[in-house]
Amino acid sequence: MRLIHTVLGVLLLLLVIASILRTLVVPRGLYSSLVHGLWRFLRTALRLAAAPFGTYRAQDRAQTWLAPLMLTGMLAVWLGGMLVAYTLILHGTSQLDWAVSIREAGSSLFTLGFASGERLHLSLIDFLAAASGPLVIALQIAYLPTLYAAYNRRELEVTLLQSRAGEPAWGPELLARQSLVDTETALPQLYRDWERLAADIGESHSNYPVLISFRSPRPNRSWVVGLIAVMDAAAVHLSVCPRTAPPEARLVLRAGFTAMRDIGRSLRVDFDPDPAPDAPIRLGYTEFDAAVAMLAAAGFPHERPAAEAWPHFHGWRVNYESLAYELARRSDAVPALWTGPRDFRAPSIPPARPADRRPAAGHGP
Numbered sequence: 208m209r210l211i212h213t214v215l216g217v218l219l220l221l222l223v224i225a226s227i228l229r230t231l232v233v234p235r236g237l238y239s240s241l242v243h244g245l246w247r248f249l250r251t252a253l254r255l256a257a258a259p260f261g262t263y264r265a266q267d268r269a270q271t272w273l274a275p276l277m278l279t280g281m282l283a284v285w286l287g288g289m290l291v292a293y294t295l296i297l298h299g300t301s302q303l304d305w306a307v308s309i310r311e312a313g314s315s316l317f318t319l320g321f322a323s324g325e326r327l328h329l330s331l332i333d334f335l336a337a338a339s340g341p342l343v344i345a346l347q348i349a350y351l352p353t354l355y356a357a358y359n360r361r362e363l364e365v366t367l368l369q370s371r372a373g374e375p376a377w378g379p380e381l382l383a384r385q386s387l388v389d390t391e392t393a394l395p396q397l398y399r400d401w402e403r404l405a406a407d408i409g410e411s412h413s414n415y416p417v418l419i420s421f422r423s424p425r426p427n428r429s430w431v432v433g434l435i436a437v438m439d440a441a442a443v444h445l446s447v448c449p450r451t452a453p454p455e456a457r458l459v460l461r462a463g464f465t466a467m468r469d470i471g472r473s474l475r476v477d478f479d480p481d482p483a484p485d486a487p488i489r490l491g492y493t494e495f496d497a498a499v500a501m502l503a504a505a506g507f508p509h510e511r512p513a514a515e516a517w518p519h520f521h522g523w524r525v526n527y528e529s530l531a532y533e534l535a536r537r538s539d540a541v542p543a544l545w546t547g548p549r550d551f552r553a554p555s556i557p558p559a560r561p562a563d564r565r566p567a568a569g570h571g572p
């Protein structure tokens with residue numbers, strides 16, 4: 208039995224080290240079953256805790272704690288796993304009973320001074336345990352600045368989008384507002400900014416998936432909803448105005464669904480990497496037609512009617528809709544228009560457009 212305990216301890220230690228390296232060290236978006244299981248448990252627990260209140264705001268307040276609990280939980284699971292592993296190894300390689308084995312493992316792991324006394328043949332295990340604890344804590348501390356730097360870059364653009372696309376963001380609203388305030392010429396720069404942000408999000412959120420759980424400071428803002436809104440705006444723009452739409456619209460679409468696919472691969476989400484242009488999507492023509500009518504009422508120019516533009520919009524959206532909906536669901540994002548269902552009951556929230564405060568003609572001094 209002691210041999211079995213030693214083998215189990217070594218295997219558990221290797222599993223914990225692999226999880227740490229996959230999560231904190233190797234910048235390849237490697238999948239960690241341990242971290243994913245912790246995320247799934249905490250997310251479900253928080254969602255169930257907020258369920259009796261029955262509102263999105265309650266869900267948002269609860270899910271705000273997911274990211275800090277994830278970071279704390281990862282450290283606790285790793286240290287706890289190491290404690291169990293070293294306890295098994297000490298018990299399996301000596302005549303120590305379980306109480307003494309766990310006391311010696313904890314004493315070494317948490318740098319309280321190892322307790323092996325004169326048992327010199329256990330000193331190597333004690334030294335390894337003593338080095339493991341501070342190393343894991345140091346890696347976790349070094350991990351935080353990387354996370355918060357990526358978070359700040361993301362939230363800056365999400366905040367800037369609020370005045371352009373509403374809150375929560377919606378693609379057609381983005382185009383309508385530019386038309387209402389005569390800032391259509393700013394769209395190419397917006398598409399360029401979000402092309403770069405999409406690449407940044409694809410790299411950072413696939414390498415460090417815990418970033419997906421970091422919520423925006425305001426409940427009606429979300430990075431994934433903002434990205435969907437910009438991509439929908441570009442797809443509508445290209446579909447309705449094929450001749451005058453800027454080339455940056457194509458680039459932001461390409462960068463957007465490439466980023467989503469990178470994140471999807473790191474999370475092991477099943478998706479079609481090359482969907483047919485006529486493959487079914489969940490957004491219906493009725494919703495698209497209503498959005499085009501809203502754009503026409505706002506004065507946005509259009510070169511195609513909705514019926515002719517729909518197949519082109521459909522061909523663009525099929526590249527990212529399923530992944531976008533899955534990421535919005537997993538991040539429990541605000542239930543904005545055109546972003547799919549959530550795991551909690553909540554109606555879709557349309558963006559609130561500010562009232563027109565311009566003075567009426569003829570009321571000047």
